[in-house]
Amino acid sequence: MDRQPENDPPAIISYRVLVNGVVTPLTLTVEGELRWTESGRRKTTAKKGILSFVVEGNKVRVKTLVEREGGICCGGNVGDYARKDFDFEPLSDESRKLWCDKLHEHLDSLGRPKKLFVFVNPFGGKKSARKIFVEEVKPLFEDANIQLEIQETKYQLHAKEIVRSMDVSKYDGIVCVSGDGVLVEVVNGLLERADWRTALKLPIGMVPAGTGNGMIKSLLDTVGLRCCANSATISIIRGHKRSVDVATIAQGNTKFFSVLPGVCQ
Numbered sequence: 001m002d003r004q005p006e007n008d009p010p011a012i013i014s015y016r017v018l019v020n021g022v023v024t025p026l027t028l029t030v031e032g033e034l035r036w037t038e039s040g041r042r043k044t045t046a047k048k049g050i051l052s053f054v055v056e057g058n059k060v061r062v063k064t065l066v067e068r069e070g071g072i073c074c075g076g077n078v079g080d081y082a083r084k085d086f087d088f089e090p091l092s093d094e095s096r097k098l099w100c101d102k103l104h105e106h107l108d109s110l111g112r113p114k115k116l117f118v119f120v121n122p123f124g125g126k127k128s129a130r131k132i133f134v135e136e137v138k139p140l141f142e143d144a145n146i147q148l149e150i151q152e153t154k155y156q157l158h159a160k161e162i163v164r165s166m167d168v169s170k171y172d173g174i175v176c177v178s179g180d181g182v183l184v185e186v187v188n189g190l191l192e193r194a195d196w197r198t199a200l201k202l203p204i205g206m207v208p209a210g211t212g213n214g215m216i217k218s219l220l221d222t223v224g225l226r227c228c229a230n231s232a233t234i235s236i237i238r239g240h241k242r243s244v245d246v247a248t249i250a251q252g253n254t255k256f257f258s259v260l261p262g263v264c265q
Ligand SMILES: Nc1ncnc2c1ncn2[C@@H]1O[C@H](COP(=O)(O)OP(=O)(O)OP(=O)(O)O)[C@@H](O)[C@H]1O
Pocket: 121, 122, 123, 124, 125, 126, 153, 154, 155, 156, 157, 158, 177, 178, 179, 180, 181, 182, 183, 185, 209, 210, 211, 212, 213, 214
């Protein structure tokens, strides 16, 4: 292990490796950053920016998130990330194995979802959910090695119907690439189940692709993130969760549930 400069976050592993053909100490910090030196300058990836890694021959390719310059995410760059590969070559087989073990351990410790059920409403908002999903959401989930079961909604209340009978134990969460309408259907579907207490524990993620997107806008806003597909997807990958209140609206024998953003912590 190489020695770390003082004030640097503690290292999970720090060893000399080849980066762009040059030997440099490379450090994986507890904050999920990779740090190295290139042409005399210290470089780092974004904190908590590692999505996954693969070994290709002698090389380790780490799929990372980097803060995007210029910000094309709803007009700003807060919480706006781009995907970027970072390649390095450990100097021995033993070192490569150690790096892989430590990267695995680090990723496993983050409590990220492994399998998600995804609803895509092709008719929500500007009818761009399919494009948003294919171009912005799916590549990030794939880089994070998250298994997806994808369902486009085919008619009104389709999401509710599916959720009412799905095997919730198979998933770490449900994601709605939609507006608030599909989210409300999912919540109603879960609450109409006999096992609703257990089913409601399943986290529900949202990627804005509707008209108002009030719920996800409010949730991202409370943590200072822009409301866009990129930051919403990354929050889901990182397993960020927040409880929200469910309101019951009753009229005669008819009962309906809705969600209230930003009520409980
Ligand atoms: N294939 C489909 N054809 C017609 N309607 C659909 C289809 N799939 C889902 N829907 C319905 O579309 C409605 C609106 O969807 P969604 O919430 O995604 O968008 P939105 O209403 O534009 O957004 P917001 O609620 O944020 O304003 C939902 O109530 C859902 O039942």
